[in-house]
Amino acid sequence: MGKRKSPAYPGASLAAADSAAVVAAIQTGGKLLSTTDDAPATVTQTIALIADPAPLGLAAFALTTFLLSVINAGWAKSSTGSDWLGYAFAYGGLVQLLAGMWEFKNRNVFGSTAFSSYGAFWIGLGLWAVLVAPHALSAGAANKDLGWILLAFAIFNTYMLIFSTQVNAAIFAVFLTLELTEIFLAIGGLAGNANITKIGGIIGIITAAAAWYASAAGVINGMKGGIVLPVGRPLLSMKAQSVLVP
Numbered sequence: 001m002g003k004r005k006s007p008a009y010p011g012a013s014l015a016a017a018d019s020a021a022v023v024a025a026i027q028t029g030g031k032l033l034s035t036t037d038d039a040p041a042t043v044t045q046t047i048a049l050i051a052d053p054a055p056l057g058l059a060a061f062a063l064t065t066f067l068l069s070v071i072n073a074g075w076a077k078s079s080t081g082s083d084w085l086g087y088a089f090a091y092g093g094l095v096q097l098l099a100g101m102w103e104f105k106n107r108n109v110f111g112s113t114a115f116s117s118y119g120a121f122w123i124g125l126g127l128w129a130v131l132v133a134p135h136a137l138s139a140g141a142a143n144k145d146l147g148w149i150l151l152a153f154a155i156f157n158t159y160m161l162i163f164s165t166q167v168n169a170a171i172f173a174v175f176l177t178l179e180l181t182e183i184f185l186a187i188g189g190l191a192g193n194a195n196i197t198k199i200g201g202i203i204g205i206i207t208a209a210a211a212w213y214a215s216a217a218g219v220i221n222g223m224k225g226g227i228v229l230p231v232g233r234p235l236l237s238m239k240a241q242s243v244l245v246p
Contacts, residue, residue, distance in 0.1 A: 050105050055218030057099030057115040058174070062211035064092025064122055065181075065204055072185065072201025085126055092122035110167065114160055121153060140192055147189025154182035169232025170214040177207040 067084035070076045076083075100116030128145065136142035161175040184200030187193070217229035 050102055052218065052222055053099040053102035053106070053115070054111055055215045055222065057096050057103075057111070057119075058211045058215035058218065060091045060096040060099065061115075061118055062208045062215060064088055064096075065178075065211065066208035069181070069201045069204030069208060072197055072204060074198050074201065082129075085129055088122040088126035088129075093119050093126060094123070095119070096122065110160075110163060117156060125149070143189040143192055145189075147186045147191075150182045150186035150189060154179060154186055157182055165236040166234050166238055168234060170210070170217060171231070172235055173210045174207065174214055177203055177210050181207050 064084060064087045067087055071079070071081050071084065096115050097119030100112050100114070100119055103111035103115055106112075128149070132145065133142050136145070157175060157179050161172070161179050164172045164175040181200050181204040184196055184203060188195075188197030188200055213229070214231065217231050220228045221231070
């Protein structure tokens with residue numbers, strides 16, 4: 001395949017037939033869909049790769065986050081309160097996990113780690129809701145479970161937030177709002193404070209909107225091979241001391 005659009009997440013590509021191209025790709029960050037507004041041009045590859053899975057993973061994350069967040073925010077009082085559960089398994093869980101596996105194929109460390117981890121998060125949360133929550137001794141005990149789960153993912157999300165500064169502003173916005181969502185929901189769960197949980201739900205809705213935007217940008221920019229919806233530049237520059245060639 002002659003050319004390929006660069007994805008929402010950066011990754012290094014392996015070109016076995018041309019070692020010089022491999023080193024060049026790694027030294028420039030191996031950016032595969034328009035990674036930044038400054039680099040909209042397509043990147044020449046020497047081997048065929050799968051389609052960019054990042055827009056799909058972001059869409060799966062956004063929808064499932066939105067469904068649960070409107071419940072946490074108290075906006076869906078007339079619903080069953082469980083409409084998110086099926087999508088936690090099928091879309092936010094399985095589909096996002098698959099996106100992470102496809103990012104491994106694209107040799108994208110950031111994307112594979114993010115999508116695989118949050119796909120597993122949704123599957124795990126769904127299993128907790130089905131297998132553990134119904135047997136909790138009290139609603140307070142169940143809330144504390146959620147608080148500890150979200151605290152653990154907030155720790156993981158903290159370093160992913162830092163490293164998202166190397167991608168683009170759109171992806172940074174997703175991880176920043178997600179960090180705030182997890183912190184507020186963790187505090188709300190551990191403290192048993194419904195008002196803090198509602199704030200976390202509202203921020204979660206903003207997180208979903210940011211992820212949907214990043215997904216939409218990935219789709220149209222990937223289709224057109226250039227910037228249609230801007231995603232911004234990397235916010236910080238981190239220099240590697242050496243180039244790792246697998």
